[in-house]
Amino acid sequence: MSGYKYLFGPVPSRRLGASLGVSPIPERTCNYSCVYCQLGRTLRMTNTRQEFFPLEEILAEFREYLRGSIPFDVVTVVGEGEPTLYSRLGELIAGLKKETDKPVAVITNGALLYDAEMRRELMEADIVLPSLDAVTEEQYRKIDRPMGSIGFAEMAEGLRQFAREYQGQLWIEIMLVDGMNDSPEDIAAFKEFLGTIDYDRVYLNTPVRPPAEGFVHTSAPERIDLAARELGGISIDQLTSGSFFSEVEDPYEAILSIARRHPMNQFEVESFLEAREIPADQRQALMERLGQDPGITVVPYKGIITYRVN
Numbered sequence: 594m595s596g597y598k599y600l601f602g603p604v605p606s607r608r609l610g611a612s613l614g615v616s617p618i619p620e621r622t623c624n625y626s627c628v629y630c631q632l633g634r635t636l637r638m639t640n641t642r643q644e645f646f647p648l649e650e651i652l653a654e655f656r657e658y659l660r661g662s663i664p665f666d667v668v669t670v671v672g673e674g675e676p677t678l679y680s681r682l683g684e685l686i687a688g689l690k691k692e693t694d695k696p697v698a699v700i701t702n703g704a705l706l707y708d709a710e711m712r713r714e715l716m717e718a719d720i721v722l723p724s725l726d727a728v729t730e731e732q733y734r735k736i737d738r739p740m741g742s743i744g745f746a747e748m749a750e751g752l753r754q755f756a757r758e759y760q761g762q763l764w765i766e767i768m769l770v771d772g773m774n775d776s777p778e779d780i781a782a783f784k785e786f787l788g789t790i791d792y793d794r795v796y797l798n799t800p801v802r803p804p805a806e807g808f809v810h811t812s813a814p815e816r817i818d819l820a821a822r823e824l825g826g827i828s829i830d831q832l833t834s835g836s837f838f839s840e841v842e843d844p845y846e847a848i849l850s851i852a853r854r855h856p857m858n859q860f861e862v863e864s865f866l867e868a869r870e871i872p873a874d875q876r877q878a879l880m881e882r883l884g885q886d887p888g889i890t891v892v893p894y895k896g897i898i899t900y901r902v903n
């Protein structure tokens with residue numbers, strides 16, 4: 594079976610379980626260029642919503658997927674960039690929900706929540722997971738590096754407004770970056786800010802995969818613990834659980850199809866191949882091939898090798 598163009602996974606997600614990803618956005622297309630982005634620096638900065646790919650094509654691919662029997666827990670609209678830039682997102686969510694009883698989640702940076710139409714489109718999702726990495730304009734510009742026209746106050750007000758209107762599950766994610774937003778003062782400021790928002794959960798994360806910028810480092814475990822305690826948040830453990838899955842038969846192409854959207858570390862590749870019962874010598878050869886593939890960037894980070902498709 595050939596790979597899908599818009600679907601990937603299911604990939605294991607600690608928050609969502611087996612998450613079948615739907616990506617309606619061309620690679621690295623975003624209105625932010627976060628210093629910690631695991632996809633690397635944003636290639637195409639835009640804040641203009643577009644139908645980058647035909648809605649019907651994406652839904653047809655989802656219907657085709659459902660004809661198989663690979664189970665998943667949730668459909669997640671995510672992507673290789675910011676999914677709210679997809680101009681028919683509301684119709685995409687509605688179309689997915691029409692085809693499955695599984696919850697539909699949207700992972701977003703939240704920048705476009707100031708837009709009333711955007712908020713309306715998200716209403717149909719079962720879970721919305723917006724990011725919140727900063728509580729001041731300066732911090733916002735340093736960490737998320739939004740396009741010039743987007744301001745912190747506007748984004749923050751959009752998030753508050755969305756929280757008031759939305760009936761589904763609102764899970765906020767804070768990416769803690771060493772020295773940028775994880776001091777006790779920063780955490781106190783997050784606490785004050787979150788006090789103004791009606792959310793359901795807050796998750797604390799830190800860049801465990803190679804970030805876009807070399808100066809980005811993970812937050813110390815005690816800082817993450819402090820934030821979890823102070824904010825009543827849930828810390829996302831540093832290692833991914835569960836197994837990756839790909840429909841693609843050829844193991845090498847299968848790894849590429851996952852790593853294109855979700856960079857994989859050496860242990861994840863290894864366990865993915867083991868789950869497919871690939872013999873040890875062939876696993877070794879495939880790992881070596883990955884390491885030499887000019888289409889792949891091999892990123893050593895925190896003593897672990899990660900493979901990122903260029």
Ligand code: SF4
Binds near residue numbers: 624
């Ligand atoms: S982390 Fe998300 S919001 Fe930030 S640049 Fe990457 S894709 Fe965009």
